Amino acid sequence: MKKLINGVDNIVDEMLDGMIAAYPKYLKRLDGFDVVVRAGGSDGKVALVSGGGSGHEPAHGGFVGKGMLDGAIAGAVFTSPTPDQIFEAIKAANGGKGVLLVIKNYTGDVMNFEMAADMARDEGIEVDQVITADDVAVENSTWTTGRRGIAGTIFVHKLAGACAEAGGDLAEVKRIAEKVIANVRSMGMAVDACTVPAAGKPSFDLAEDEIEIGIGIHGEPGVNREKIGSVNDIADKLLAKIFAEGIYNAGDEVAVMVNGMGGTPLMELFVANKHISEVLAGKNINVYKTLVGNYMTSLDMEGFSITLLKVDDELKKFLDAPADTPAFVQV
């Protein structure tokens, strides 16, 4: 394993301090906790708090700032943060108007966030939650934990965050978050695995000419393993699963996110986006806005995910609203 680290034990701690050093205008860290909140606080508005295991940077701390999140908790690499940490984030982010937790659908994340929410309610803080589950690679049935939350979560941060910034109350911010969740779907793939620093070796092995379709953001297995083809072919496969949801039809408008997994050059993401935009045009689906970049990564995994969000006038308004965070700025 070759990594730019000082040791595996202090990675999250050092990363957070490095983020604070880079973005003092945006972020401050809660003393003794792996939590970042807005440097200027969040008084007078509904607060959005998210988080999860580390290794998905810039998610989630990079999206703390005006128009998006109010607080983010960083767990150990790929491990949900603990309830006490989440509880501190809720208390610190709370601006008196209630707190909405944005939780990615993983067993551990849901349990830890729900325990923290109980603790916060015991202290009289109004807390509600939404669970993102946008990954169409995983079947949603009673036989699984349900779909995983992946890159589509960033659209929840953006749009629900804009709603909160505009003065929406907790119920309204939650309604927008759930509207985004109902209209957003994603699917990813990997060209090569990531290496968790503490593990020291790749999470799985792929042959030189093999790819994994439907990969999760922790390197969990996907739908199937196959020979690599052109990026156009790969994008077609991901899009086919997303289209099969029946949400995105001719005449619809969508926001597109082409998300890098951490180890894939932007050049390749743009090549993918060229084809994605052409496929959407061919289906008479209008692309309202496109984001290309590393939003929800998986350490050094090579690969990408495609996310589509169907937008109407209401969602477009929140999509277009200004945001000012370390990892996403829109004037």
Place this chain on the structure above:
Amino acid sequence: MSTRVYDCLKAIGEKIIENKDFLTELDREIGDADHGVNMARGFQSVIEKVSQDDPDIGAALKKTGMTLLSTVGGASGPLYGTAYMEAAKVFADKQTVTAEDFKAALEAAIAGIQKRGKAEKGEKTMLDSLLPALDAYSEKIAAGGSIVDGLDAACAAAREGIEFTKTIAATKGRASYLGDRSIGHQDPGATSATMTLEVIRDFLKG
């Protein structure tokens, strides 16, 4: 007695830490390769925090639960944390363990795990070891067995539970994404839960 509970908790921690790589490897096969690492981190902290000065068994177990909750993370943190905290309620202000108390504590711990994890028997989780263990324990002491007799039966049932998890597909937790591909692998949570019962039994025997 609080010295004894401290020693027992320490023994559980040492067993988990000793099996860190084994538990992690089990989790690598069907999960996300962190069960041993996370549990070892949690119990290292338990060993440091729980002390011989804790006034009673309940206090020591409560501290154990809180510590696991704040250090393990993932799904195991809330599940084991809840289990110890629920068991702690049974032992509040107590300095000794009776066979009936132990049954009540095991019942409370399992109820807490089920409430938190929303799982049933047969979903390839720690419950596949713990529920049969509770049944075997209860049956044994109802027939007049001692706490050690009960734990002997519980540990045997828990081991069988581990074997059972190899035959079924996961429907809870991250292994559920694998569907039938999880068959053939033993559940890491059932394994660590069984180890815990075995350490308690060995401790009470010793």
